[in-house]
Amino acid sequence: MDGNQAISVVTGASGFVGSHLVELLLAKGHKVKCIVRKTSNLRWIKDKPVEIYDCGLYDKEKLKGVLKDADYLYHVAGIVKAKDWEGYYKGNVETTKNLLETVKEVNKNIKRVILVSSLTACGPSLDGKPVTEQTEPHPITRYGKSKYEEEKLAYKFMGEIPITIIMPHAIYGERDTEIFQYFKTYKAGLLPLIGFNKKNLNLIHVSDLVEGIFLASMSEKAIGQKYFMASEEIYDWPRIGKAIERAFGKKALTIRLPHFIVYAVAAVAEFFFLFSKNAATFNIEKARDWVQENWTCDVTKAKNELGYRQKVFLDEGIKRSIDWYKEMKWL
Numbered sequence: 001m002d003g004n005q006a007i008s009v010v011t012g013a014s015g016f017v018g019s020h021l022v023e024l025l026l027a028k029g030h031k032v033k034c035i036v037r038k039t040s041n042l043r044w045i046k047d048k049p050v051e052i053y054d055c056g057l058y059d060k061e062k063l064k065g066v067l068k069d070a071d072y073l074y075h076v077a078g079i080v081k082a083k084d085w086e087g088y089y090k091g092n093v094e095t096t097k098n099l100l101e102t103v104k105e106v107n108k109n110i111k112r113v114i115l116v117s118s119l120t121a122c123g124p125s126l127d128g129k130p131v132t133e134q135t136e137p138h139p140i141t142r143y144g145k146s147k148y149e150e151e152k153l154a155y156k157f158m159g160e161i162p163i164t165i166i167m168p169h170a171i172y173g174e175r176d177t178e179i180f181q182y183f184k185t186y187k188a189g190l191l192p193l194i195g196f197n198k199k200n201l202n203l204i205h206v207s208d209l210v211e212g213i214f215l216a217s218m219s220e221k222a223i224g225q226k227y228f229m230a231s232e233e234i235y236d237w238p239r240i241g242k243a244i245e246r247a248f249g250k251k252a253l254t255i256r257l258p259h260f261i262v263y264a265v266a267a268v269a270e271f272f273f274l275f276s277k278n279a280a281t282f283n284i285e286k287a288r289d290w291v292q293e294n295w296t297c298d299v300t301k302a303k304n305e306l307g308y309r310q311k312v313f314l315d316e317g318i319k320r321s322i323d324w325y326k327e328m329k330w331l
Contacts, residue, residue, distance in 0.1 A: 005031050008070065024211065025214070036052060057095035060098055063098065071111045082142070088142050088143055092147055112163075114166060115164070119297055121167060123140055130234070164224075166213055172204075190255060219305065222306060228297040228299050
């Protein structure tokens with residue numbers, strides 16, 4: 001094996017974003033080590049030339065072996081739904097603490113640690129202007145607050161480890177299971193819109209995101225910095241609906257759901273999951289996310305310092321995604 005070949009470790013490698021990042025790193029000539037849980041579905045990476053470690057993020061001794069010779073650590077894994085604050089904290093803060101402490105102990109010469117956070121760690125735009133890296137964080141959900149705590153933890157290690165934080169929002173594309181649900185609803189003949197006011201947001205296709213993550217990991221300027229990573233364009237939901245309509249080649253019935261209906265449905269869903277060990281996919285906090293007017297961010301810093309650019313625009317990205325779902329028989 002080439003002695004100069006970069007060694008990259010990816011957490012959450014079996015997931016939506018992680019598996020796309022693994023493919024990009026392989027294409028760039030990296031040797032890739034994948035950290036997954038024993039219960040992870042490996043369908044996207046099992047046939048790739050990667051090393052798979054099913055030790056999860058809590059076993060420090062096994063993590064030492066994986067991380068000791070790594071050039072890059074891409075920390076993509078995280079918990080997006082939990083039953084309580086403890087679940088979010090454990091899945092997003094304690095795991096990151098384990099990783100950073102392990103790197104500090106066995107590999108202080110690592111070239112870069114990339115921490116994938118979220119726009120929710122900052123919060124929605126409250127004044128109609130896209131948030132920037134200078135905006136005072138004001139997360140509105142437990143998930144967002146846990147990601148903000150994860151960021152604050154990372155800053156404590158920045159003097160000793162070269163860390164860069166990436167903050168994406170509303171990632172879509174092939175293999176996604178979240179925004180996919182919206183496509184399923186459209187195929188069934190409905191285009192639901194939340195509330196009666198205009199709602200703006202950034203979307204980012206997963207291929208643009210992983211390219212941006214890679215650019216950040218290779219840039220010396222990015223050490224000790226954080227970057228929003230999203231579309232350069234800002235969209236509203238009717239515009240997204242039109243893109244979906246063109247991709248499917250058919251119209252759907254548009255229905256406006258008042259905010260109180262969204263909260264009512266969320267409350268019912270949350271109530272039924274009180275009796276389950278699993279967390280509700282849709283809950284009061286998710287409803288609070290959905291009713292915000294502006295989930296928008298400014299990517300100027302990433303453009304200027306990293307050379308990041310949006311390459312996949314809405315119509316192409318939506319069509320690519322829907323075509324893939326059809327090919328996979330998901331739609």
